[in-house]
Every structure is written in C-alpha cells, then in structure tokens.
Amino acid sequence: xxxxxxxxxxxxxxxxxxxxGLCRLRLMDDARWPWLLLVPQRAGLVEIFDLSPxxxxxxxxxxxxxxxxxxHLTGCTKINVGSLGNQVRQLHVHVIARREGDAxxxxxxxxxxxxxxxxxxxxxxxxxxxRAAL
Amino acid sequence: xxxxxxxxxxxxxxxxxxxxGLCRLRLMDDARWPWLLLVPQRAGLVEIFDLSPxxxxxxxxxxxxxxxxxxHLTGCTKINVGSLGNQVRQLHVHVIARREGDAxxxxxxxxxxxxxxxxxxxxxxxxxxxRAAL
Numbered sequence: 001x002x003x004x005x006x007x008x009x010x011x012x013x014x015x016x017x018x019x020x021g022l023c024r025l026r027l028m029d030d031a032r033w034p035w036l037l038l039v040p041q042r043a044g045l046v047e048i049f050d051l052s053p054x055x056x057x058x059x060x061x062x063x064x065x066x067x068x069x070x071x072h073l074t075g076c077t078k079i080n081v082g083s084l085g086n087q088v089r090q091l092h093v094h095v096i097a098r099r100e101g102d103a104x105x106x107x108x109x110x111x112x113x114x115x116x117x118x119x120x121x122x123x124x125x126x127x128x129x130x131r132a133a134l
Numbered sequence: 135x136x137x138x139x140x141x142x143x144x145x146x147x148x149x150x151x152x153x154x155g156l157c158r159l160r161l162m163d164d165a166r167w168p169w170l171l172l173v174p175q176r177a178g179l180v181e182i183f184d185l186s187p188x189x190x191x192x193x194x195x196x197x198x199x200x201x202x203x204x205x206h207l208t209g210c211t212k213i214n215v216g217s218l219g220n221q222v223r224q225l226h227v228h229v230i231a232r233r234e235g236d237a238x239x240x241x242x243x244x245x246x247x248x249x250x251x252x253x254x255x256x257x258x259x260x261x262x263x264x265r266a267a268l
Binding site: 046047048049053056057059060061063064067068071077078079080081082083084085086087089098105106107108110111 | 218241
C-alpha cells in the first residue's frame with residue numbers, strides 16, 4: 001500500500017493540531033467558524049466505506065472525541081459533521097462549531113463566501129486550547 | 135425515557151423506506167438528488183455524541199450499509215454524508231448521491247433552491263430498488 005500523503009489543498013487551507021490514532025486533526029484556516037478536519041491516514045481512500053470496519057469505528061470514536069471537545073470549548077449551538085469530498089477527493093471529515101447568526105446560519109458552511117484566514121496569534125491560541133481539551 | 139417520535143418536518147419532507155436496527159431510513163422527497171435520511175430511533179437526541187458508544191457504532195454500520203447501496207444503485211460520483219441539524223434538531227444523518235454537474239455540484243445540497251417532489255411512481259420505484267439493495 002502506498003504511503004499516506006496529505007492532499008496539498010487540505011494542507012494549504014488548514015493548520016496541524018495533533019495526530020490521533022487514525023486521523024490527522026487540522027484546523028481550517030477560516031476565522032468565521034471553529035472548523036476542524038479529521039483526515040484518516042490511509043492512502044487512496046475516497047468514501048467512508050472504503051475504510052475497513054475497524055477503521056470506521058476508530059473514525060467514529062475520533063469524531064466523537066473532537067466534536068465533544070469543540071462543543072465544550074466553544075459552547076456552540078450545534079455541531080455540524082460532514083464528509084463531502086466533491087472538490088477534494090482525499091477522504092476527510094469536517095467537524096464545525098455553529099452558532100445562531102453566524103456567517104452562514106442556518107445554511108451549511110461549505111462554499112459560503114470567501115475564507116477569512118486567522119491572525120497567527122488567534123490560530124495558535126485556538127490550537128493550544130484544542131490540544132488541551134483533547 | 136420518552137418514546138421516539140419522528141420530527142414532523144422530517145416526516146413531511148420524506149418517504150419511509152425501511153426500519154433498520156437503530157435507524158429509520160427515509161427517502162427525501164426531492165427528485166434533484168437520490169437523498170436518504172437515517173434517523174436513530176432514540177428520543178431527545180441532538181448530536182451524534184448524544185448516542186451511546188454502541189449506538190454510534192450501529193449508526194456507523196448502518197450509514198456504511200446505506201451509502202454502499204446508494205453508490206451501487208446510482209453509480210454516483212461521490213457520496214455526501216452529513217449531520218447538520220441547524221434547522222431540525224432531531225438527530226438525523228443525510229446520505230446523498232452526488233454526480234458531477236448535478237443541481238448544486240460541487241456545492242452542498244442543503245439550502246440549495248427549492249425542493250422538487252418526486253412523481254409518485256418514481257419515488258415508489260426508487261424505494262423498491264433501495265429495499266432490494268439493502
């Protein structure tokens with residue numbers, strides 16, 4: 001099996017947070033929403049059902065962990081979880097903290113307007129809080 | 135624990151397909167995309183992490199089953215899976231067959247334009263195919 005290599009677009013749009021058992025956890029560089037990406041470190045996969053049953057269970061466990069931490073940190077109204085991959089095919093799962101009245105509420109965040117990169121200090125602070133919460 | 139009762143908006147926007155171990159499977163009444171809903175039959179839950187670890191594993195298993203069947207039936211380009219709940223809070227998971235050039239491609243389907251209900255015969259035929267594929 002070929003080695004896993006993070007997709008260049010996912011890499012360019014996000015910051016590393018931590019590596020979990022299955023996934024790399026990354027923070028999307030978009031200050032409009034606290035928005036995380038889980039990327040299973042398995043090469044060549046596109047759909048969740050391309051993962052083995054054990055890896056699907058790990059992904060479920062890691063999504064649960066990350067979603068709870070994000071809810072706790074942000075006190076958001078609703079967590080949005082999604083795996084679309086219409087633009088970037090490398091399998092990845094979005095975990096996003098949504099708040100009533102946020103930039104896209106109540107619609108989805110994907111494809112909404114233009115990304116607003118973080119100030120470096122804000123991204124660093126959020127990443128530190130996430131690491132502490134996990 | 136109170137009895138599970140399907141949210142009235144979810145009920146009004148979709149047709150029953152089959153009941154699985156954990157979830158009711160429903161077909162969204164929108165002919166623009168083959169679009170399924172999995173609704174765990176647990177009362178009062180909002181987030182995936184509100185499910186017990188066992189129920190989360192069941193949900194993962196049932197999502198896998200349904201996504202594979204939908205991919206097989208439609209030959210779609212990409213399966214989209216999402217749990218948003220910004221408008222309807224009762225926990226539900228969307229499984230949608232996407233094709234390059236479809237009505238919202240490559241954006242998400244949620245909040246895109248107006249729902250286009252099926253002709254009754256088309257919905258019945260798709261539901262029969264889904265039951266056979268599961």
